[in-house]
Amino acid sequence: MSAAAHAVSPAASLTSAGGTNARIRVTVNGQAVVAEIEPRTLLVHFLREVLGLTGTHIGCDTSHCGACTVLLDGKAVKSCTVLAVQTDGREVRTVESLEVGGKLSPVQEAFIECHGLQCGFCTPGMMMSATALLAKTANPTEAEIRDAIRGNLCRCTGYVNIVKAIQSAGQKMQSAAGTGGKA
Numbered sequence: 001m002s003a004a005a006h007a008v009s010p011a012a013s014l015t016s017a018g019g020t021n022a023r024i025r026v027t028v029n030g031q032a033v034v035a036e037i038e039p040r041t042l043l044v045h046f047l048r049e050v051l052g053l054t055g056t057h058i059g060c061d062t063s064h065c066g067a068c069t070v071l072l073d074g075k076a077v078k079s080c081t082v083l084a085v086q087t088d089g090r091e092v093r094t095v096e097s098l099e100v101g102g103k104l105s106p107v108q109e110a111f112i113e114c115h116g117l118q119c120g121f122c123t124p125g126m127m128m129s130a131t132a133l134l135a136k137t138a139n140p141t142e143a144e145i146r147d148a149i150r151g152n153l154c155r156c157t158g159y160v161n162i163v164k165a166i167q168s169a170g171q172k173m174q175s176a177a178g179t180g181g182k183a
């Protein structure tokens with residue numbers, strides 16, 4: 001994604017007929033974005049419909065499923081509960097940021113290896129919650145993992161392999177760092 005590609009254009013922005021749009025400047029997956037949007041635009045709609053980042057899913061309209069989880073200034077948030085204007089001047093990371101230069105992140109690798117997904121609909125949100133957890137807790141306990149993903153619902157896996165995947169990702173990150181320290 002280039003900044004230019006996601007600088008606002010009239011065709012791509014979510015605009016209101018009344019001309020009461022808000023201008024935001026936000027860093028999304030490391031790229032600066034400027035956009036004109038309706039103030040009521042939810043972050044999840046901004047990401048999917050304006051920026052085309054459809055890896056962030058919408059699984060409910062009750063703020064329960066967590067499929068829409070992204071990182072806002074490093075913290076996992078449900079992007080259906082955040083207004084896009086609230087991200088002005090801040091940093092957003094979506095699931096698209098996990099793979100870099102064709103290399104999957106440890107979390108992505110571990111979800112594959114541990115069969116941490118079946119249909120995959122919850123997986124982007126799960127991986128973003130896992131990424132936030134492992135950034136602050138390198139070797140989380142099962143209880144810590146289950147607490148970190150308590151806002152992410154999965155209808156397929158029964159969660160066991162998701163927990164294993166997150167534990168495995170933590171181990172991978174520690175091995176890569178050559179320490180027992182922070183992920």
Ligand code: FES
Binds near residue numbers: 061064066068079
């Ligand atoms: S779409 Fe379900 S919690 Fe956001």
Ligand code: FES
Binds near residue numbers: 116117122123155156
């Ligand atoms: S893998 Fe299907 S909802 Fe989680």
